[in-house]
Amino acid sequence: MSNANTPVTLYFDATCPFAWVTSRWIKEVEAVRDVDVTFAPMSLAVLNEDKDIPADYASKMTAAWGPALVAAAVYTREPEKVDALYTALGTRIHDQGQGGRVGDGAYDDLIAEALDEAGLSADYAAAAHSRGDDAEAWEPTLRSYHATALAKVGDDVGTPVVELEGRAFFGPVLTRVPRGEDAGKIFDAAVTLGGYDHFYELKKTRSEDPSAV
Known part of the structure; x- marks a missing residue:
């Protein structure tokens, strides 16, 4: 199956482990x-601000603001650098x-390191x-x-x-x-399913945590 010049947009939160694994799959697909x-x-x-969530998870959501806000600033001004920033973060x-950090500013040190690694201005950290x-x-x-x-x-998604x-x-x-061609085959299947107007959901109970390594 040929997928020449297939446009792919992945909306992510840098703190989400599921988004991370999916993004690394997409990086494999690129090859x-x-x-x-x-x-x-x-x-x-x-996504979670109006939901009844446990206090410890709410503290993680407070921490998640930082990376997401910085990503929004970079995406607005230098969208071609978001890939590198996300990879570094x-x-x-x-x-x-x-x-798994909690509280406001919990990822400030990682944000500073990631901006430097991605060749981005340290000024973005203020975002x-x-x-x-x-x-x-x-x-x-x-x-x-996010609304886009x-x-x-x-709105019933993550x-x-x-x-x-x-x-x-x-x-x-x-x-x-x-990895490799396996990544490509799964991508082909996703394009096929996604291209069918009446496809909505394919799901099973998850029995393991995500890991990209």
Whole structure:
């Protein structure tokens, strides 16, 4: 099956382990299929702000604002650098086991390291604390990108949201990263399913946690 120049947009929250595994699958797909990939921010903090969630998870959502706000700022000004930023952040948070942090500013050190690794200005780090609705805040922009993702799939979803050739869905939720041609075959199947107007859901109970390594 040929997928020449297939447009792919992956909406992610850098703190989400499921989005991380799916994103690494998409990076594998880049090597075996002709795709044009865009990484765009959405927010677990926004997704969960009106939900009755445990206190410890709520503290994790407070921490999640920082990486998402920085991603929104970079996506707005230098969208071509979001891939590198996400890779640098995600590697630290997930592969190196530095995630699961709680409280405001919990990821500030990782954000600074990731910006440097991605060749981005350290000034972007200030976006991590730019909450509110004033002209200097990035929160309204992040909410706008998040709303764009949900408008494509509805609000009964999480992260990631993946859009293939203009058709979007939640997931695919993977717990391990398919490699090489296996990644390509799963991508082909996702394009086929996503391209059918009446396809909505394919799901089973998960029995393991996600891991990209």
